[in-house]
Amino acid sequence: DIYYRKAKEEGWRARSAFKLLQIDEEFNIFQGVKRVVDLCAAPGSWSQVLSRQLYLPAKYSAESKEEDLPLIVAIDLQPMAPIEGVIQVQGDITNARTAEVVIRHFDGCKADLVVCDGAPDVTGLHDMDEFVQSQLILAGLTIVTHILKEGGKFIAKIFRGKDTSLLYCQLKLFFPTVTFAKPKSSRNSSIEAFAVCENYSPPEGFNPRDLHLLLEKVGSPSGGSDLDCSSGWLEGPNKVYIPFLACGDLSGYDSDRSYPLPKEADGSSYRSLDPIQPPIAPPYKRAIELKKASAQSFNS
Template sequence: MALNSKLHKVTSRETDIEGEEFQISEQSFEVVLLIISLVTKGPNSKPMGKASRDKRDIYYRKAKEEGWRARSAFKLLQIDEEFNIFEGVKRVVDLCAAPGSWSQVLSRKVYLPVKLSPDSKESDLPLIVAIDLQPMAPIEGVIQVQGDITNARTAETVIRHFDGGKADLVVCDGAPDVTGLHDMDEFVQSQLILAALTIVTHILKTGGKFIAKIFRGKDTSLLYCQLKLFFTEVTFAKPKSSRNSSIEAFVVCENYSPPEGFNQKDLHRLLEKIGSPSGADDLDCSSGWLEGPNKVYIPFLACGDLNGYDSDRSYPLPKSADGSYQSLDPVQPPIAPPYKRALEMKKASSHGLQGLEKLSLDP
């Protein structure tokens, strides 16, 4: 079938095969990948069912039962159990918030207890601002800002919502799509954290806290030193709900204390200096300088009840009276996920080449 002749050109990819140069559109390239996937998996292959995932992922099941939008809510709850991060918090910012499970935790742990208190006043209500490029369904007590965390205007918007004040706590559960190449994933994630740190230096008050997801790797010590420059206490934590097989962990930064005379415009220059052998010795944390007396030992804690659920273990499914199990739907699927296009193509692939061809012709 002359499939490519019916596909309109959007963006071109060039390749060289046996001395001949070919061009293929971005959409054609996606279709080719899906065709390969179909051939590899076979026409009768089926995705793992809901009940199977409920059995092998206890926190996914519990999230649906307790009304959380994602299992990641338990990670923030377990971090709070260890560090008591919500104590005295009146203003909070959730970076990379969608689909909103961490914002839900903030609403339930920070906003609702004050709202439901019989002595509370409107002026006493905590302020929670959630920021993401993608929209998300509303959450009580959460102000949504759809914007880029690296944009100065986003920081200005947050300050306006706080009536000129600054946040007591900033959390960030954002992460890029993982490639499976751990060094690459760790590097990209560390850059995301430093991007979050950029807005943190504008919106976090002195003495405030910053919580962010990290990927553990060989340059973790460099990230530790970069954050230690701005916070007196920096601890890496692994919640019980985070799988042991995952390189994911979280950094808990307490007591925001930027260097004397610090200017936000100098942030990236200062961070580059930390990892450079030509920089000041007391700031140097690059891999080659972490031997002998210069070696950095990073505090690392396990969070959550050690006798609680094991995220790497399968648990029996609760049965109803008739012996059946009814899997619950997710509480709130993402409104406009970045992988929407991939889902559409996966659905079209179930109809074979005709479905893929039709999807490729859609504007």
């Protein structure tokens, strides 16, 4: 995989770093951003992008002061290895207390940008995966309503399917501009895409505690919403057209194509690099320990 190889060569923890970089190329999401939150951050490739694009340029700028440095908060249930300029919070994005921790790190202010590359362990059953992923996005939206300032942006991974229009309408309640984007580094064979939500504008009088009640009304006959998304792709005047954009340099690498391995500088065959940062507390760690113990017992 060309992006897997390039990620290790350029020092990224995962190939997904290129997805955020390509989204920024198309939407300029980092412009004017001083406070940003990375949800479901582990192993940290998107946090790396945020550090390199926002924190490090400001840190080494001659005009920049300590108090002007961007603040980056990364949240995940799993711990991850440190990244310069990134504050790590080990917590649950569905818990309001996690939002309070973030706001404390921002000295009472709110975020300019929230990104989320989280996804469940996929089953291969697309309807199931799409549903679980949509619930994860709505969990992310729960914390967004607490920590994102008005006018801010929200980027989240989605799985495209028959209910994509419903998710689109739910996001449109809070963001006037919602575009589903497919970075070039995302394989064509994958159902993933990314919701790029701009200009956060919650409904007048909105209380974050009422989020789920509001979302349930979308598409219902009595919901009163201007966006009727009661079923997949609707017909007639209620039909929903979702903006969908392929982003990334079209002359760049194709994620579904195979590329020949280059020679080393000394003319020798290409040597595969180790991953930049293996997970420090993977959920399969106990399984590895049991396997090693079993092998040692067998050998003895």
